[in-house]
Amino acid sequence: MPGGRLTGQDRQDIATWLAEGLGYAEIGRRLDRPASTIMREVTRNGGARDYRADRADAATRGRARRRKPAASQPEAERESDFTLSFTDLLVQQGLPRMVARVMASLYVTDSGSLTAAELVQRLRVSPASISHAVTFLEQQGLISRQRAAGERRERYVIDDEIWIRSIRSALEMNEVLAAASRRGSEIFGPGTPVGARFASSAELLTLVTGSLQQVIDEWGRRAAP
Numbered sequence: 001m002p003g004g005r006l007t008g009q010d011r012q013d014i015a016t017w018l019a020e021g022l023g024y025a026e027i028g029r030r031l032d033r034p035a036s037t038i039m040r041e042v043t044r045n046g047g048a049r050d051y052r053a054d055r056a057d058a059a060t061r062g063r064a065r066r067r068k069p070a071a072s073q074p075e076a077e078r079e080s081d082f083t084l085s086f087t088d089l090l091v092q093q094g095l096p097r098m099v100a101r102v103m104a105s106l107y108v109t110d111s112g113s114l115t116a117a118e119l120v121q122r123l124r125v126s127p128a129s130i131s132h133a134v135t136f137l138e139q140q141g142l143i144s145r146q147r148a149a150g151e152r153r154e155r156y157v158i159d160d161e162i163w164i165r166s167i168r169s170a171l172e173m174n175e176v177l178a179a180a181s182r183r184g185s186e187i188f189g190p191g192t193p194v195g196a197r198f199a200s201s202a203e204l205l206t207l208v209t210g211s212l213q214q215v216i217d218e219w220g221r222r223a224a225p
Helices: 008-019 024-031 035-043 053-066 075-092 097-107 116-123 127-139 162-188 193-223
Strands: 113-115 144-146 155-157
Touching (some): 035 075, 097 155
Antiparallel strands (some): 113 155
C-alpha cells in the first residue's frame, strides 16, 4: 500500500536498486514512498553498501516486538529513539560516532547549545572525548563557541546556518578541484585519455558548483525577511 509500511518485497527491491546504483529519491519514486523513508530504512540497516533485505526484515520484526507502537510511546522515548537514529545517520555520512553524538545532542536542544559539562553528563563520556569532538566540529565550521555575559563557562552552539556553511565548504572544495582538473587537462592534453578524464571531471565539478550556488542563493531569498 503506498505510504504504508515497507514489505519484504519492498526491501528486496531496495536491495536490488541500491546494487544498481539508484539513489534514494528514485527508489522512493518507484515504491511511491518519500525519499526520507528509504534513506531511514537503509541507514538503520547497514547503509547503502551493506544493506541486506532479509537482515533488514528481521531487524524490523525484532524492533516491533521490543517496542510499543509509536502512538503509545512516551514522548521522551520517541525523542530518544529519534536522536539515536539521527546519530546513526550522521555516522553513515562519515562523521566519527562521538562527533555525531555531540552534534545530535546539540541539534535536539531548544537552545542549540550546551556546555562541555552538560555534554559530559548527557552522553556519559569523559571530558577529553567531548573536547576532541567539539574541536573537530569547530574545525569543520559546524559549531561555534559562545559565552553569554556573566557566564563563566563557554557554550558550544549549533545554529540554523549549519548546512549552508557545509554547502559553502563543499562549493569551495569543488571549485579547487575543478581548477586542478582543468589544469590537468591542459598539461596532459585534452586528446589523451588522462587529459579527457580531467576535462570530464572539471565539467562535472563545474556543474555541481553552479547547482550548489543556486541552492545557496535560493535559500537566501527564502530566508530574507
